[in-house]
Amino acid sequence: SQLAEENSWALSVHEGESVTVNCSYKTSITALQWYRQKSGKGPAQLILIRSNEREKRNGRLRATLDTSSQSSSLSITATRCEDTAVYFCATGNYKYVFGAGTRLKVIA
């Protein structure tokens, strides 16, 4: 069963613009993680946001969490070409479940 899923298959933006990737999940969570996977690489964690947090920042990244609507968003400001990647949200206590991912292309 898909417990977490991103809401967009693919997005493209021009360098310098901001972009938001959205995620919805189906169960109660203790935390939600955002990962980025660049071409040919394994995913790498960007942000972990706990269920008692509403917002978390990491440099140009900002994650929000709305437990009432069971949704999260990841915003990237001042995008760069190197932000081109697939972005996943993941939930789970130890048995992590990933969404299908949102493919972001940043155009120079």
Next chain:
Amino acid sequence: EAAVTQSPRSKVAVTGGKVTLSCHQTNNHDYMYWYRQDTGHGLRLIHYSYVADSTEKGDIPDGYKASRPSQENFSLILELASLSQTAVYFCASSEWTGGSANTGQLYFGEGSKLTVL
């Protein structure tokens, strides 16, 4: 920096043959995972382990076996490889941060691309 290494990085196997994918971590993590990623899709959990000599089924375990002979090593075994098992396989490790509020970060390897012909 956490380190998870996978071998082989790429393999071509014949249908019906046996394939073993290996994973080694130097993070001293309790949890290890095998995920499968099909082109254009997300990651699906095959097997995981939280202690040596014990493995657990994930969401798509059929056709796969796993082995955790030590804390550092975790293998994925395809006894009879099939065309449908062509995919990229990722190993990951995670620290157990404790209790029902575990928030361990997953550290992934670079992936093993398996092509079954």
